């Protein structure tokens with residue numbers, strides 16, 4: 001195991017975050033605050049409570065998931081796409097590092113960033129609404145697993161993309177709609193039966209549900225199912241990454 | 254002694270179907286400076302890429318220090334430093350962070366003293382805290398060299414290291430390359446400046462259209478292929494070469510006032526015979542000088558011959 005290389009890439013990526021601290025941390029904090037003002041204050045006036053939890057507090061886990069998903073994907077996809085774009089990937093390809101080490105360090109750094117971000121959003125939310133976390137260990141487990149899975153997914157997009165449009169395409173076409181329709185701002189029990197059934201095909205529903213359960217003990221679907229779903233995504237992403245590297249797909253000529 | 258690099262039957266066909274390397278055999282000796290010459294698109298960068306792990310070979314084997322570059326890539330890549338042809342660098346990172354990154358990436362424990370020495374040798378030490386975007390092109394080129402040297406490689410590939418580099422810096426680079434070689438590093442460089450190969454290399458390889466057309470000791474090459482010419486500025490112009498001198502390869506130039514004798518290095522003895530015969534024929538000359546063809550002439554001759 002080339003531990004020095006893993007550390008070098010990890011530090012290099014984290015350093016990049018530090019240089020762009022404004023857009024990495026401050027902008028999500030601002031946008032989360034805006035969500036609270038718009039959804040929490042405006043809609044919360046009318047809805048007040050969902051299953052015994054104030055609406056403002058109810059949307060916190062969903063909001064964190066929303067940022068976690070989008071940030072994990074964009075961090076990881078950008079991190080591997082950019083060296084391809086600028087050509088600096090030559091160094092990575094000529095270095096004595098295994099693909100496993102490459103994935104571990106890039107995905108590890110992207111996941112670290114989004115976990116930190118999730119915690120920052122959680123703290124920001126705490127300023128607006130009273131929070132409680134009933135199952136903190138589960139909360140962290142969901143946070144870590146989701147960040148890791150979607151960073152892997154982002155890594156795949158970054159390897160696959162051969163232009164900036166493609167880099168944006170999947171997040172724009174699939175991820176954003178799915179997260180907004182994934183029960184971040186409502187419980188799927190509030191939907192008519194037909195849409196409730198449709199929602200069950202949306203993977204994000206399971207993530208948000210499990211995560212929300214770790215806060216308030218409220219879940220749209222059972223926690224075991226949520227956990228199983230995220231493990232399935234994780235396994236699928238790992239399989240694709242393994243395939244990419246076995247074939248050298250789009251990294252080497 | 255076992256060569257440091259041994260390439261056998263190496264071919265590369267790109268996804269487009271283009272055959273960039275055709276059944277290449279090449280050995281690089283330990284501690285030598287090897288200059289790889291060839292016109293644009295000949296396959297120099299592709300060949301280097303296959304050895305370093307950037308391009309996947311389609312067929313053939315490559316051994317570095319006796320190890321296979323695909324199966325034992327960790328061992329082989331640790332030995333190699335690569336300076337790419339293109340100026341591809343990070344932008345907002347500092348010089349120091351960037352070379353530190355390179356050393357770590359190649360699996361070496363931190364060694365600030367070594368990195369300091371490398372940056373000093375490349376006159377980048379006073380820019381160590383600068384962001385890379387603020388460097389000039391020549392400085393970026395040196396940074397790429399510093400990155401390649403950060404992990405103390407035993408083999409250094411320099412893909413057109415002096416493209417876009419000013420004369421003084423070029424001299425500095427040559428000195429650096431010689432110092433590295435003195436320290437036991439094997440150096441493979443590509444260049445379009447033939448004088449660079451002539452000045453630096455121990456051996457020269459010529460690649461054209463994906464095929465190695467020649468590998469030769471530089472001195473030997475110059476001796477074998479190097480033509481010499483003796484030019485005599487005649488006291489009186491000649492109309493034609495006198496029949497008495499037909500045995501020599503002679504030409505008249507400059508409206509008959511210059512007599513040019515072309516000979517191979519090895520039949521230098523012919524000169525005194527020629528001069529005697531000239532005296533016997535009553536041809537007198539005011540002055541004479543010799544010229545030797547450069548590697549460039551040889552190179553152009555080789556490549557155009559095969560076109």
Ligand SMILES: Nc1ncnc2c1ncn2[C@@H]1O[C@H](COP(=O)(O)OP(=O)(O)OP(=O)(O)O)[C@@H](O)[C@H]1O
Pocket residue numbers: 253267268269271273291292293294295296297298299300338
């Ligand atoms: N990724 C690629 N896909 C298809 N063809 C390629 C690719 N990379 C290089 N080639 C082709 O392979 C040939 C060799 O290219 P290479 O870069 O190895 O040449 P070179 O000798 O380094 O040339 P130069 O002196 O211009 O740097 C060229 O014809 C080039 O167009």
Ligand SMILES: [Mg+2]
Pocket residue numbers: 297298299338412
């Ligand atoms: Mg080239």
